[in-house]
Amino acid sequence: MGIQKYCIMVLCAVSFSVVQISSKFDFTNIKCNSFDKEFSDFEHCYIKPINRSYKYVAVKVKLFKTPITKVNIGIFKRFNGYNGYRPFMYNITVDACRFLNDTKRNPTASYLYSFMKPFSNMNHSCPFDHDLIVDKLPIQFVNDQVTKVLPVPEGDYVYETNWFAYGIKRAAVKVYGTIS
Ligand SMILES: *[C@@H]1O[C@H](CO)[C@@H](O)[C@H](O)[C@H]1NC(C)=O
Ligand SMILES: *[C@@H]1O[C@H](CO)[C@@H](O)[C@H](O)[C@H]1NC(C)=O
Ligand SMILES: *[C@@H]1O[C@H](CO)[C@@H](O)[C@H](O)[C@H]1NC(C)=O
Numbered sequence: 010m011g012i013q014k015y016c017i018m019v020l021c022a023v024s025f026s027v028v029q030i031s032s033k034f035d036f037t038n039i040k041c042n043s044f045d046k047e048f049s050d051f052e053h054c055y056i057k058p059i060n061r062s063y064k065y066v067a068v069k070v071k072l073f074k075t076p077i078t079k080v081n082i083g084i085f086k087r088f089n090g091y092n093g094y095r096p097f098m099y100n101i102t103v104d105a106c107r108f109l110n111d112t113k114r115n116p117t118a119s120y121l122y123s124f125m126k127p128f129s130n131m132n133h134s135c136p137f138d139h140d141l142i143v144d145k146l147p148i149q150f151v152n153d154q155v156t157k158v159l160p161v162p163e164g165d166y167v168y169e170t171n172w173f174a175y176g177i178k179r180a181a182v183k184v185y186g187t188i189s
């Protein structure tokens with residue numbers, strides 16, 4: 010390899026690591042599942058890259074029968090030598106109405122909820138008798154949550170929410186991300 014070519018590669022590596030530092034978190038995948046289409050369905054569910062520094066998640070679920078009563082939230086991490094993800098932080102279930110009425114009572118759920126709160130229309134008391142939206146949740150926000158608010162080690166993660174009504178799981182949203 011010629012010295013010039015080598016230098017160009019080093020330059021690339023340097024600028025790449027600069028980008029990495031300014032944004033350590035990235036969304037890698039999103040999966041939305043409705044288990045009962047008569048109950049709820051997703052109008053949209055996607056990750057949208059706008060440019061190198063701006064990429065966001067948008068989810069809209071239409072509820073045909075209300076209300077949603079329980080929500081299970083957890084963050085799972087992929088571990089080497091283990092086929093799949095294992096609970097990393099929390100795998101908790103909250104009564105949506107009681108929790109949103111006073112989020113301070115449950116700090117764990119509050120932390121998990123904080124990932125979507127500013128971008129969702131769930132910030133009100135019950136009932137949830139309308140479509141639920143998480144709109145334009147950007148990587149930069151998640152990055153601040155996992156590097157400044159509560160530092161999280163590098164790795165592959167999935168943020169999973171399961172939505173229950175009348176004791177039955179109706180829908181699930183999984184957002185995959187990586188911290189490097
Ligand atoms: C990326 O897109 C956002 C939204 O359109 C814009 O505000 C920002 O300046 C863009 N950043 C770059 C580096 O182009
Ligand atoms: C998380 O908790 C729910 C409810 O307790 C349980 O059904 C589910 O299997 C758990 N998920 C994992 C991956 O442990
Ligand atoms: C909501 O919070 C208020 C004040 O803390 C309390 O009086 C009320 O009973 C709560 N309602 C529910 C449904 O938990």
Ligand SMILES: *[C@@H]1O[C@H](CO)[C@@H](O)[C@H](O)[C@H]1NC(C)=O
Nearest residue numbers: 109110111126131132133134
């Ligand atoms: C909604 O969010 C705002 C700002 O975060 C907060 O002041 C308000 O109390 C919240 N409303 C409810 C019903 O939780």
